[in-house]
Amino acid sequence: MEMLHGTKLDSVSTVEEGSGPRKPNHPGKWDLRSMLRNPEVLAALGSGCLMLIAWAVGHWSEGWSVVLYVLSYISGGWIKAKEGIKTLVTKHDLDVNLLMIAAAVGAATIGYWNEGAMLIFIFALSGALESYTMQRSRKDISSLMELQPETALLIKDGEVTSVPIDQLKIGDQILVKPGELIPADGRVYRGSSYVNQASITGESVPVDKTEGDDVFAGTVNGEGALYLEVTQASDATLFSKIIKLVEKAESEVPESERFIKRFEAIYARIVVIVTIAIIGLATPLLGWDWDTSFYKAMVFLVVASPCALVASIMPAMLSAISNRARKGVLFKGGAHIENMAQTAVVALDKTGTLTRGTPVITDFITGSGITREELLGICASVESVSKHPLAVAIVSKAEEENIELYPTEHAQSITGWGMQAEVQGKLWKIGKSNVLDGKGNETAHSAPEEPEMETGTPALNWKEIRTKLESEGKTVSVVMQSDRIMGMIAMQDEIRPQAVLAVKHLQELGIQVAMLTGDRKVTAEVIAKKIGVDMVFSDLLPEGKVEHLKQLREKYGHVVMVGDGVNDAPALATATVGISMGVTGSGTALEVADAVLMSDNIEEIAETVKLARKAQRIVKQNIAFAIMVILTLVITNFVEGVPLPLGVVGHEGSTILVILNGLRLLRTNK
Template structure:
């Protein structure tokens, strides 16, 4: 019993520590502030020795995190940094008796560090919440017994049962069954593919019709979910070109400052006639005010805040470099299927032979197709239900013919609905064939209807442009970004889609290699170019572009290759991402200019002997806090 209580106490302690840990720096800075106030009151009441002890405690508690970080980075990189300057300045202030000022320096530096940590934690939390996806479960078959298990428990060689309507949990090959698989997430094509025994199926695709038994061929670690988690981790660590430049600049700048401070400890005494106390005092002020704290904090908090803001709105950036590049974007290329278009077919034309009852025929077609999970069938049923307020009937018999269509009997009528090869009575109906050829030339998919060996109707379906596509293009035009559609479709289909989506230019009959060539040409014309796609065939183009943007429902290959992911497949978010990038760069410029102006003014004031250490501490560290707060505006 005692052991159980002890274990429970340990768990509770661990839980509390886990909750407190992200706020440790903030708690330390608050304690530091309380100790400074206590020390000042003790000093005010002439308890000088006790006051010094309290100040030393404030130094240790408030400065521990930053001192540890500075020393570790100095050892690891063999390069002095801004944290070391602050340590030297605080110690120098204490040496000349300015305990309060040194403690205030530590306190404000600790607060600015806590704000930076808050920004990083906030960014990680926002992005992680997007990634808080529930991995799929799978119905594993072992020894003839079915058991639903977490997808993470699947191993290579396991057999799983995938029922109609379920998503394939991991890559594998079919052992039993025939079905239609919607591979829009893989290929970008909306028409399902018929799969037989030994055919491969891929994670993220949807089983549409028959039940299939699949053997797993890839481990869970290679699933789409795991790749997205990896993207989040990379986004936290990757730095923008501006940040890398500042970090390189920081090392050189710190050495220069220390060299000047060393000279200032000696030269003013001999050259300007200052006494030694004043000389050392001014050198310590210089050490404080010349430190590039605000300059160093100008970029990273802004970048992390922008990444966090994007994550909240369904835009996942892999790192600051890609976010920074977006602001320079001059042109953007779009894949068609699944990107500009919905990737799902809708009914566009219905042609019925003269003499047939239009409404009765559609009612019976929908009644038959209602027993199929095929996307074309679902689209037809949905279309008919919108136009006919009538309950569907149940055919006497119905038989699904995978890859061909469906057979049914209604009363004394023998029906067939499906492909041209499936319809035996089509050859003699020249009028219907002519109409079908015309619609097919417009890039539409044709479904034929036969009753008792007579072809009586056809239904044309097409992948239509997303409602938000034209809005997205208009927004990009306002931002001065030129839009191009790259598609493998025919010239006629490409022209129609380009007109409907309002893109500035289109290139038809583009194979994956040709998309890469087109991207290279666009880069020559516009310098900075983005590519938006969702399929494996888009991956080479995504890699070629300056910024690759993947649709969230795309394949793991596209997500891995892309630099930015639209988690909600919301095209207008691209313009939002560009605006966010421009705003981030504006804030970074504001921060850098403000930092340099403050440092210049403080250094000048110190040389003119009009700046005291307390004001130098407040001016310098206050500017750092203002810079971070300015960056945090991007979280809104």
């Protein structure tokens, strides 16, 4: 353990001269230096330079020109030749790499050194561009791992000590200096700053953090020192969950890409057979001389090769994945982007997805002889020993209104109903409103239904009040002093602020929205009406969600499921694409899901569908364009004849164009 000598708690918040917040990583931007470090880019550039020098030298020395051309061939072709030989040896298949090398060598054998070198250079350049695109796209996802902190500043006995993050425990207090990475999920108990959360949530604007706010490991602190209480062990943080997801996820290949790969192997054999046939049969059958037959065969070998077809899909899919990663949506593979494009229905879990998952008090109704403040203080006192979400909501409400709690005695849970405790010598009970129907706790069910107000005002009809509150989708609890009802509390799960817009944007895309929940029908329908959901399925256990998803898939086709809990995992696995909430999502949901909303922003679902549809359009454009270019060049070669340089430019130029068309998906809307 390394001690920071002389560092005391009161002095650590000072910002050292020249220090400042670390600038966040922007993996989505093009970086010339990293591009030049790519071996395929260097090989392609070297091949092009040698080709130009060989062409210039050829004006006065043919021998040296040939030597330089050979070096150009080697520089640009050795990587592709190695890949082609590996495919031939391990899979016993031909691919475009060997076809292009064979065409270049063939051109050289009949004296077209410059054309062969041009073919190698452009082929190597298009391959390098595709390789760099894939590397760039993967980096947008894997760059997250570079932000994994290794140590934390632990505050203990008034001194600050640097310790490995795996030694941190829940409840430990740590210091995060200005500009440093936050090492653990925690809650601010002192200090204020802004935090750049782009690496985790995709938010482009830093978020202000002050006392009581939560922060995430792997995000970057701004200009102020933050004192945190650790809330998650190092292996349970949101950051570590996403790291595990990235490390484990396999890059799933889209079905269209798998088809192109199968097609490539068959097509390459056909091209080789036709090329050999032209060389061997054109002279006796068509009367061409040997040079013409061989030349046209080499042109055919170049223009018929499926380079552009092969490059039509993956650069576009990887660019789409990269785009979404920078906006806080992490996909496990291109197959899921392809499936998202065909989305017909988006099914959303209610609690924790459309709502925050934490109830808040909406109504507080008091009976006779007690004020609202007194009753709230008593309720919070009774519930202060419970960790139930409804109890936490009551205590939070009292804290929010600065209401002091009373000393309690003999506090205990009443199984299946609620809580009771003695406050100021009187027995108070808080629990389910089913006591109004003669159900629930035996000691509570005899409470009067309509107690008289002490002021002589008309009696409150507690059943009517309950019916009205429950019709609004609220959970109702009664507050009792001994066997007399003194008040009623209504609570409701808060709807996420972006839920209404998220549903609206999906519907604007022609997608139907369904809500799946285990809540009661009344509550579910009230929430659905407020949000604008098309279909509501309530009172569902996990197996019920799975059954409804199967029915939706049978009726509509591709269905996306969005959820956050362990109980959502079977449904996420059943859907065409399962999307888990990143911040509130359970480890099981993250494991099963095909994509993760790292900032829990469900508005990004509609944006992702739009991008997926755009990716699908681009892939179709690329395939149609590639086929058109191949057919045009092949037909022209046999009818009129195509010069080899023009064939090289047409074929490899089309490959570069389809790659660049796919790269358009890297652009993100601000």
